[in-house]
Amino acid sequence: AQKITQTQPGMFVQEKEAVTLDCTYDTSDPSYGLFWYKQPSSGEMIFLIYQGSYDQQNATEGRYSLNFQKARKSANLVISASQLGDSAMYFCAMREAPVQGFQKLVFGTGTRLLVSP
Amino acid sequence: DSGVTQTPKHLITATGQRVTLRCSPRSGDLSVYWYQQSLDQGLQFLIQYYNGEERAKGNILERFSAQQFPDLHSELNLSSLELGDSALYFCASSVEADLGLLDEQYFGPGTRLTVT
Numbered sequence: 001a002q003k004i005t006q007t008q009p010g011m012f013v014q015e016k017e018a019v020t021l022d023c024t025y026d027t028s029d030p031s032y033g034l035f036w037y038k039q040p041s042s043g044e045m046i047f048l049i050y051q052g053s054y055d056q057q058n059a060t061e062g063r064y065s066l067n068f069q070k071a072r073k074s075a076n077l078v079i080s081a082s083q084l085g086d087s088a089m090y091f092c093a094m095r096e097a098p099v100q101g102f103q104k105l106v107f108g109t110g111t112r113l114l115v116s117p
Numbered sequence: 118d119s120g121v122t123q124t125p126k127h128l129i130t131a132t133g134q135r136v137t138l139r140c141s142p143r144s145g146d147l148s149v150y151w152y153q154q155s156l157d158q159g160l161q162f163l164i165q166y167y168n169g170e171e172r173a174k175g176n177i178l179e180r181f182s183a184q185q186f187p188d189l190h191s192e193l194n195l196s197s198l199e200l201g202d203s204a205l206y207f208c209a210s211s212v213e214a215d216l217g218l219l220d221e222q223y224f225g226p227g228t229r230l231t232v233t
Contacts, residue, residue: 046224050221105150
């Protein structure tokens with residue numbers, strides 16, 4: 001069964017510094033996708049970045065990059081040059097490739113990031 | 118703004134009642150997903166519809182049901198409500214034009230349901 005583990009319930013970082021949010025996953029399927037979402041205090045879920053299991057390069061989207069280590073089954077999110085607006089809950093999620101139909105996203109428990117001035 | 122809309126934003130109701138949550142996907146998206154986010158259970162997948170048909174089911178209670186209409190909007194019906202049903206309910210949509218395409222899901226702002 002799919003499983004996502006985020007071991008950091010909370011992280012603190014100073015403005016302009018980089019921070020890494022950890023995510024490990026467990027799947028027996030060779031084809032899967034990994035996603036990161038941001039949930040600010042207002043509640044909405046904002047898609048940040050996606051990494052496919054067959055992608056050769058780590059995904060990047062602006063200040064967000066995904067440190068994908070397939071052998072270790074980890075997909076850590078790196079936020080460079082943190083901003084106050086980055087303070088939010090961050091969720092890692094995984095989706096296996098559909099075999100008998102479309103599959104759901106499975107979410108980790110999240111990491112609360114607090115950026116201080 | 119993700120392009121996914123959900124109404125209402127907040128809903129307060131009593132135990133035993135029935136409510137309907139509504140979702141309009143992004144233009145062009147064929148798939149709609151429903152998720153429940155609660156303090157004790159975290160984010161959980163409930164159900165998925167693709168172009169009007171149910172495609173995947175998660176931890177959805179029998180008291181809950183959903184449908185997707187020809188215009189692709191979706192409704193989640195929650196009946197015989199209990200205190201434990203209080204949660205944030207998200208709708209998400211994706212294109213999913215092809216089987217095997219791992220496209221991202223865009224979430225709506227959510228409906229916060231409070232059962233008293």
